Amino acid sequence: MATIEDVAKLAGLSRTTVSRVINDQPYVTEEKRQRISQAMKELGYVPNSSARRLRSQKTETIAVLLPRLTNPFFGNLIEAMEEKASEWGYQVIVCQTHDSKKKEMDYLQLLKTKQVDGVIMASLVNDWKKIEPYLGSGPIVFCNEYMDEPSIPMVHMDHKQAAYEAACHLLEQGCQNIAYVSGGPESHLSKMRKEGFTEALNDHGKSFLDEMSIEWAIDVSDGQKLFHLIKSDFPYVDGVFTGSDEVAAGLIYEAASSDWKIPDDLAVVGFDNQMISLLMVPSVTTIEQPVKDMAEKTVEVLIQQLLHPGALAPKKYVYPHQLLVRNSTKRKKVTIQ
Amino acid sequence: MATIEDVAKLAGLSRTTVSRVINDQPYVTEEKRQRISQAMKELGYVPNSSARRLRSQKTETIAVLLPRLTNPFFGNLIEAMEEKASEWGYQVIVCQTHDSKKKEMDYLQLLKTKQVDGVIMASLVNDWKKIEPYLGSGPIVFCNEYMDEPSIPMVHMDHKQAAYEAACHLLEQGCQNIAYVSGGPESHLSKMRKEGFTEALNDHGKSFLDEMSIEWAIDVSDGQKLFHLIKSDFPYVDGVFTGSDEVAAGLIYEAASSDWKIPDDLAVVGFDNQMISLLMVPSVTTIEQPVKDMAEKTVEVLIQQLLHPGALAPKKYVYPHQLLVRNSTKRKKVTIQ
């Protein structure tokens, strides 16, 4: 591989001058500039990125931590993030934590070892106490996940309110026994959802029942399992808040093979407004989030922090959501007086 | 940030010895090893990755080029790749080409600038002539995409055969006018599919009709558009090979709002066996590919090339596929004698 030195020799000039040309700096005669460009072309010279990184202490790379890519929500998220980052000339490293505390910490280490300039956390399973020290090595921005801690920027929607609305909707459709389904670990986000859900119950004179709370459902097959669990152990359940379109879809799919009617026997609410929620029969009532907007804002906020360190005060960016009422909860008005 | 020098000073030893400890090398007294570990802890020392890269000429990073992450096939692919790469201690950079020749070349540049040790191409829109020179900078492995050129390893299935079988299946179901639908540009892969499709037609005494060939359908909304196009312009079409479960789903979804019955009025075949193909009503006949196996093999092949340069002869790894016949093509046997 040709180095800057080779170019300099071939052009009969110094490394310094070559460097100036590479970086479009002034104070080089047009003639020499040409001569150097010519030499670079001849040698197929390309600046070595490792050397640049070492010199500049910058990597032009960011890490995006998320639970898993097969969840289409995160697929959409990182798609938009990569595109935005690429516009700014930044590379994106994918870091799937699979909700493992250890993997999350391992990937955060990329910041310390200077493999990345900054980190976006769309996964969050460790305590803030464990994460905070990494701020010394570079900026971190939360996306989707969030907490009360105000020391870093966060981009997300109001999951508590969203869950509240979804639960109210189920109650208004006449559901008496609503199961609460979430996936995985007690992140701040799912805590918020549960709070909103509980609050809705309370406002309607009901209370949250632990026995009707499931915390392991993340995909279609979990949704299928869930249906059978409900059918056998909780047949009185007539509404489900799933927190995931995939789980809702699995549930609905499996219900079709039994004698349960959706939404009349069981009303189902998903989350994220994935394609699948529209395509299912019946279509799935869900919460729409502005994924793309959030993804792009997150990248922008992070890059702004990189470009102007310490300039912006950490800030929360709360995006609006929308309850999309579809057939999985639209019950026939049986009780019209 | 503490450097190796700082650690050495604090421990009262030389950089060399510290380096030995960092890299678990022999010839260090246990006592000094302890002393150094202690110093590293005190200073919160972490080796600087840029410096290591420059020194070792390795990045422990690979780039994965693919069209877009919102296509769940590529989501699954990169999910498995990242996991496997992570096992080997490699980082993964996502590179979405959006089928742009320019972006594809831009991302290949990562190899030349030594930002990555190797590249996986699951996107391929440029000519081989343009890509080949990059081999000088590091190994490239194709995944899913392939071509006859034997100079690099390729991991894929037999798309020609798969399309052949799908088309035969449609013909056996009594389809007379089958539309051929593909997404995007003429990659080698889609060329192969079209060949298989055409061959099946020929074997059944039919021929490929350009007028019934669509090359712009990649997602659900394209599938929806497609349905209306067929309904208005090609009402005689009674079978569709889509090459994508998403397109198939969009088609089926839209057909439900019209008076067309699937599969009797229109039989539909998808591709990839995405979750959605199972969940649709009717469920979608599709081609199953061993995505995870292919993804993992690709990463392994690439990493083997990195670990033992020039050791393995480039090789094709062809994975088996399977036609999953489901309700979108299972016509009632009207013509039982």
Add this chain to the structure above:
DNA sequence: TTGTAGGCGTTATCAC
């Protein structure tokens, strides 16, 4: 067993 010193490829500082 430990240390010295040179260099990986680039860029910034300072002379000329």
Add this chain to the structure above:
DNA sequence: GTGATAACGCCTACAA
């Protein structure tokens, strides 16, 4: 305008 030279932080012959 141009060019020596010194870092950036690490690893590794080669000496001791």
